Amino acid sequence: MLIQCSVCVLGMQHCFNFDTKKYKIIEGSKEAQFGYTVQQHEAGGQKWLLVGAPFETSGQHQTGDVYKCPMNMRAKTNCTRLNLGKVSLNNVSERKDKMRLGMTLTSNPTDHSFVTCGPLWSYECGSSYYSTGICSRVNEGFKFSRTIAPAFQRCETYMDIVIVLDGSNSIYPWYEVRDFLVNILQKFYIGPGQIQVGVVQYGSRVVHEFALNDFRTVEEVVEAAKTIDQRGGEETRTALGISVARTEGFKRGGRKGAKKVMLVITDGESHDSPDLQKVMEDCNADNITTYAIAVLGYYNRRGINPEAFLKEIKYIASDPDEKHFFNVTDESALKDIVDALGERIFSLEGMNPNGTGFGLQMSQAGFSSHIVEDGILVGAVGAYDWNGAVLKETRHGKVIPSKSSYLEEFPEELKNHGAYLGYTVNSVVSAKGKRIYLSGAPRFNHTGKVIVFILKNNGNLTILQSLKGYQIGSYYGSELAPLDIDGDGVTDYLLVAAPMFFSKGWERGNVYIYKMTKRTLFILEGSLEISDQNQNSRFGSAMAVIPDMNGDAYREVVVGAPLEDNHQGAIYLFYGQLSGIQPKYRQRISAAGLSAGLQYFGRSIHGMMDVNEDGLVDLAVGAFGAAVLIWSRSVVRIQTKITFEPEKINTFNKDCRRGGKDVTCMSSIVCLGLDARTPLQSHRVGTVLIDERRYPPRASLNDNDRQQQTRNLTLWRKEESCENIQFYAQETTDYGHPIVFVVEVGLQSLDEGPVLDHSWPTTFRTELPFWNGCEGDESCVPDLVLQKRAMWALCRHQGTLVGSTEGVVESSRRRLVVDARLDNRGENAYGTTLNISHSNNLLFSSLIVKDSDAQIECRAEDRERNERICNVSSPFMRSLAQVSFRLEFELSHSVFLDHVRVVLDAARFPHTLPYKGHTHQVPVKATVLAVIYNSVFLPFSCINVQIQNLGFFPVSDLQLTVDVFAVTMGGNHLLQITNIDIDRVRGRSFKYLLVLSTTPNHVSPEDLSHIPQLVSLPHVSSAVVVYTQVPRQIALDMSVSQMTEMSFIPETG
Structure with a gap:
């Protein structure tokens, strides 16, 4: 029986942190790729959203730029362009067109500066343009402070x-x-x-x-x-x-x-x-x-x-x-050496001294960036012939590892693959507090790789571990997200994205979860799960670790899937917990649900600041030509407490009347309290009901003398609120199972206010037991004793073989009777059951209760297992009660065993208590009535024999021996059996084995003229027929169809 108190959720299906009804879209130029990157940033005492637009133009050049947008609750936001594309590197013949400034954005909360990079920034060296990349550090006042260009090298033509x-x-x-x-x-x-x-x-x-610095171009010079x-002169000095x-x-x-x-x-x-x-x-x-x-x-x-x-x-x-x-x-021949002189002065630009390839000239440094304590890491995907590298710049200078540092993980034989190491860079903190760097190479060997390494400021790089991708073309390692899940300063997990992972015929993407051990080794634990929709997703294109959102002190993860919903995009929220990140997402926010015009929503994500000042972090998400601010909602827990008066249902004490019947009246007190992280103005609405799935119900709510199964209630106060709910219980046969009260809680408003904490239960179960009438409070202590006796003699014509304990089952003796008695020598036994099972060669016939008011009702039967369960004196067997009963069984005509077995078990509720049972097993044998008819036709050419099984049971291993005594005094055989024919006259099929004896070949001379007849000697001609199984009610014919005369030489005088 179930009583349910439901505090209505009014249609809410899930508990979500981010408000999909209230958000803010900041629009920008799609041509400029506004929204390619987003970064929440605090500077000058204000909160800003930095938005990268890597295709923005400066004059005639597509340099890229960064916008700053104030983060507030106002409906309209005006963003300001920072014009960072105008920043130049001194004394360099640079090429800014298509340098993609704003493709990388990294905020530094320590000094309120940020770094943005243009990885395709190039400069002219001789006849070549080197795309080494460039980054700019911008201070708290949004002014350019310095240039970061670790891959930049002076031209060979400097x-x-x-x-x-x-x-x-x-x-x-x-x-x-x-x-x-x-x-x-x-x-x-x-x-x-x-x-x-x-x-x-x-x-x-x-x-x-003219001097060296008089002119700056070829044309001027x-x-x-x-x-x-x-000038002339008489001398050549x-x-x-x-x-x-x-x-x-x-x-x-x-x-x-x-x-x-x-x-x-x-x-x-x-x-x-x-x-x-x-x-x-x-x-x-x-x-x-x-x-x-x-x-x-x-x-x-x-x-x-x-x-x-x-x-x-x-x-x-x-x-x-x-x-x-x-x-x-x-003098006229000088023009002939111009080319040769130029070639000698300028060697081939960009090549290594041995002419084998590029070093850092095409690094594209700044493809990724990561701020560390003593500087900044930048990924250089084009370094070392596009195998890639990770460079570092500190206040003391550049840190550039040699190409040989990577050879162990990036061998020379794979140099043409273009591993793109540096596609992303990041770091973790070990259990010893040591910072260790990470970098992804999504094209390594076509499957991708992540390396874990230490980089010292002298350029020495040591690779500690590498993680390898699992699928060709998946771009494994293109995004990395270290996760300090409990905020203790030590990294616990690493998320590695493979956004182009192919699954179920679609480019769905995958994010792998690695656990970091105390030895700073990463062990794969699983992967994050997304929706089962069959579509391109590129799940993992962007990842962001955000602070705790639900009050459990564990950080969360947001992952972008910009290709979902036909390239409109979506993001997924995953909760952290004590055992790690939850693989099943808690919320999916689709661009289609926000605005139909959004595209590639989820291409970039960042969330570190509380914009609307509700104590929770708000999220920034980049899209194609837009940036979206999504507000968070407070997470609450509803505390629920249920008490009863009295504490147990005593149906023996009927203290009121309902519906003209004496019943037991009870009351329940339901108390609800709100545990919230921020101030709230919410009320809860509830419905109290009894869901009793039987008629008549064991309990009902009080309502004008009628049975009422539901009741609504509303609790308005912010503090704990309680309400008294009256109900009554009536006579029942089910005392063993308590009444279960279920309280389901929720909040009234879906569109505003808090949401329920998913980790906190919204369903609370409380059991209200029946008083059992025993001395003990919790349970009765019965003592069930079962006695039984099996009797063959009670069935007509049954008995045993003389001198044997085996039962003899004759054709007409096919019944077994078991007499038993069940005593309860202790307290009341609730839910007493009798379990009966027997061997396959018995058929249950009847159960008869003898001279007792108690009832035994068999309610469940398993024919395949020959088992049945019977209730005894439901709902309980009283103290000192007893019941006698008889079981009758028939012997099966189709299943034959060498024993019969009957098992009886007595049990009571709860069924975890040990059974008290008995097993009765008797070995048996069956008798067979076999009749043999024979006829002999002389001379001894044919003998006919008929065998009949007139009993009710088959016979196994029946042996019939045929002997022919045709032997002389001298031991000579006169006849030999050479063939036997066996045929079935009626009945079922049978099996047999025929064995003919072997007659000795020795023949000796003997005079038979004075011998009146043959004698019976031990040496005979014989045949043995073994019937492996003769079914009941069958008749067989056996004919000795041929005997051969033995020839010998008579003895002469």
């Missing part, structure tokens, strides 16, 4: 080149030299971060034509070179020109760290050659690389041997000569 021109009178024609100068300058990659050029002209004296005139270039030329606009290159062009031996040795030693000390060009026009025009001149020029050129020394026949 050179200061000073050209030393011989302008003496011997140079002719001058325009050839000037044309050469213009041509070679057009080969130079002049610009910020690349080449600077200065020109010095000498003869008898030295003149600076070329135009200046076209205006250089020949090469040593002086080189010395002035070293001491003055490289200081006029020279840059620290730039490679120093000097290009000397002359047509004759120097007049100050004794000074050359000292000058060149100084150049070598300053790490100046010198290229020297000997113009032989003057020598060739006059037929002079240039050997001494060439020797001097080779001395000026840096070693080796074959790379740094040139000579041309005359």
Whole structure:
């Protein structure tokens, strides 16, 4: 019986934390991909939502940018663009177009700054553009503070080149030299971060034509070179020109760290050659690389041997000569060495020294970022030929692990796979308080990988563990979410996403749950579960760990699925608990349920701040061209208490009348209290009912002398509220089972106010027992004693074999009787039952109660197991009561065993108490009536025998032996049985085995003329027929159909 008090939920099916009725959509440019990233941020004492728009334009360039949007409860929000796309790296020929600034956003709550990255930021190096990526740190006042570019490296063309021109009178024609100068300058990659050029002209004296920092483009330098005139001079003072270039030329606009290159062009031996040795030693000390060009026009025009001149020029050129020394026949031939000179000055950009591939030139650093105590980690997916790397920048400088650091987990044979290590970066804190880094490589070996590693600030990287993906193309490791579930500062779990995981024919996605051990090892525990809808989902494209939402002190996880509902998107909320993250989601919020215009809702998620100041974190979710703020709802628990007066139902004490009958009146007090995290103004509505699934019911609510099964109640006060509910109980046969009160609680409003804590029960069960009439409060102590006796003699014609304990069952003796008596020598026995079972060769016939007022009612039968359950004196067997009864059984005609067995058990409620039972088993045998008819036809050619089983039972292993005595005194066999025919006259089928004896082959001479007849000797011709089973009521014919005469030689006198 069930009494139910239900505090109505008015249609609520689940308890959800996030309010899907009240939310705020901040719209932006879809073309700019506004909403690609979102980050809650506090700065200047205000709460802001940072929104990345990586396709935003700055002028004619698609640089990307970040917006700041105030987080408040106002209906309209105006966001402000930060114009971070205008930030540049000094002294670099940069390319900002399509750099995707805002693709990465990371807030730093410690100093209220944030970092945003443009991983496709590029700069020009020679003929190449290197996409090393760039990040910008923005301070609390939303002002750019510094640039983070750990993968940036100076170009190979970061050179200061000073050209030393011989302008003496011997140079002719001058325009050839000037044309050469213009041509070679057009080969130079002049610009910020690349080449600077200065020109010095000498003869008898030295003149600076222009300094290194006078011009910043090729066009400017070329135009200046076209205006250089020949200064002339009677002497060629090469040593002086080189010395002035070293001491003055490289200081006029020279840059620290730039490679120093000097290009000397002359047509004759120097007049100050004794000074050359000292000058060149100084150049070598300053790490100046010198290229020297000997113009032989003057020598060739006059037929002079240039050997001494060439020797001097080779001395000026840096070693080796074959790379740094040139000579041309005359001034007009200078144009022929322009390309060769350019190739020698500029080696192939970007390649490693052995020419095998790229290092950090295409890093795309900033594809992911993660702020740590002493700096920032950035993922560089394009580093080391797109195998990827993790770089770090601290206040002390860059931390760049070598390529060899990754070789153990990213072997060379897989270098062409493009693992994309650094696609995401994060960190965990071990049980010892040590920070350990994580990074995902979703394309490794096509299945993905996550590495767990330590990175020291000297660049040493040690990989501690790797986690591998399970499906090709699943993008395992593209998102990571460490989870400190109890907030103690130590990481407990790691969530690894594979958003492209293919399942059931769809790109559904998967999120794996790893538990972190005390040794900082990650062990797979399972995966998160989402809806069973067959659709593309990309579940795991974004993940966010958020603070506790339901008051249990455990953190929660929100996971995005931006492709669900035909690319409208959805997010899933998963609760934390003591044993870890709950794999079944608690709430699914779909974009379709918020606004029909939303797309790719769930592409980014962040939740760390309370926006509406209700004490709970509110959620920010990115979408295509929008950011959505979703408010949280308070979580409450309804405390329920039920008491009864009196504490037990005593149906022996009928103290009131209902419906013209004497009944027992009772009262229940239902108290409800609200346990909430925040102030509330809610009321609860309830319905009290009795759900008694029998007629008439054992209990009903009081209502004007009528049976009333339901009643409504409303509790308005915030503090604990109680209500007295009257009911009554009437006479019943079921005293063993208590009445169960069930209180179901809920809240009235669905659209506003709190929600119920899912972990707290909304159904409360309380049992109200019946008084049992015994001395003990809780239960009676009966003492059931069962006695029985089986009797064959009570059935007609039954008996036993003489000298045997076995029962003999003859054809007409087929009944067994068991007499039994059940005594209760203790207190009342509620729910007394008698359990009867027997062997398969018995058929239950009847149960007869003898000379007793007690009733035995058999209510359940299991024919396959030969069992039945019978109630004794329902509802209870009184103290000192007894009941005698007789059981009768028939013996089966189809099942035959060597025994009969009857088992009786007596039990009472509760059935966990031990049974008191008896087993009676008797071995039995069955007699068989077999009749044999025979006829013999002489001579002994055929003998017919008929066998009949006239009994009611089959016979097993019946043996029939046929002997033919046809043997002489001398032991000679005269006849031998050679064949027996067996046939069934009527009845069922049977089986038999025929064995013919073997007659000895020995024959001896013997005179038979004086012998009147044959004699019976031990040696006979015989046949044995063994019938393995002869069914009852069957007749068989057996014919000895053939006997063969034995031949022998008679004895002669």
